[in-house]
Amino acid sequence: MLGAVVAVPTELLACPACRGRLEARSGDGLICLSCGRIYSMFDGGSDLLLHPPNGAEATTGPIGRTVAALAGVPLIYDLVQRLPGTAEPRSRLRRALAEARGVVLDAGGGTGALEPALPSSATYLWLDADRRKLKRFRARSQAPAVLGDATNLPLQDGSVDWAVSVAVSHHLDDASFGRALDELRRVVREQVVFLDAVTTPRSASRILWRYDRGRHPRPADVLQRELAARFRLDSVEEFTALHRYLLVSGAPRR
């Protein structure tokens, strides 16, 4: 661990059970001022999970299961992030985030690989439901962190300036994906940046999907339709770099 971890400002946080305000307890952790629930700290992050996170999604076939199991280990996850073919999405993402400022929520931040892509005008806020990934994140960052559910964000309405959702949607079924987008619209003031791989009829892409943990890949037009229902889209890019990708920036519709 590198020095002191930066705490999440409590005014941003909301009780995941009742959306009440949270207050620091004497000693450690947080208490909900509305329902009285108590939340603890984990590895310098506020643990605002209501239930233990779901385990790795099942992937069909013995090879798929092995790859899925490996991908669940954060160290391997980092290596996957650095595979050839990820440079292009990352450089496009960096451009999409060039104007980011204020608090930037990384909803489903994994090991926090996105933090270095943010401009100095931005304050990174990590959120994920996976404690192992928080441990990996903490190995290189002291930034504020929340253990939380992307489909029920433990954050107040309009509490963050920007948010990013990178490579998350394909892990969510339709109902969860809808809730995750609703939640981003609720908590974000300015801009949401969305990036994920999409399905195409091309076989190379289908083969890659077989080895990904996510069981819910979607075509770009389906993702764009769901995003456009909740955000005023300022920029839409589709590109190919190993996978086919969709990159969208938009402002919350009120």
Ligand SMILES: [Zn+2]
């Ligand atoms: Zn509460």
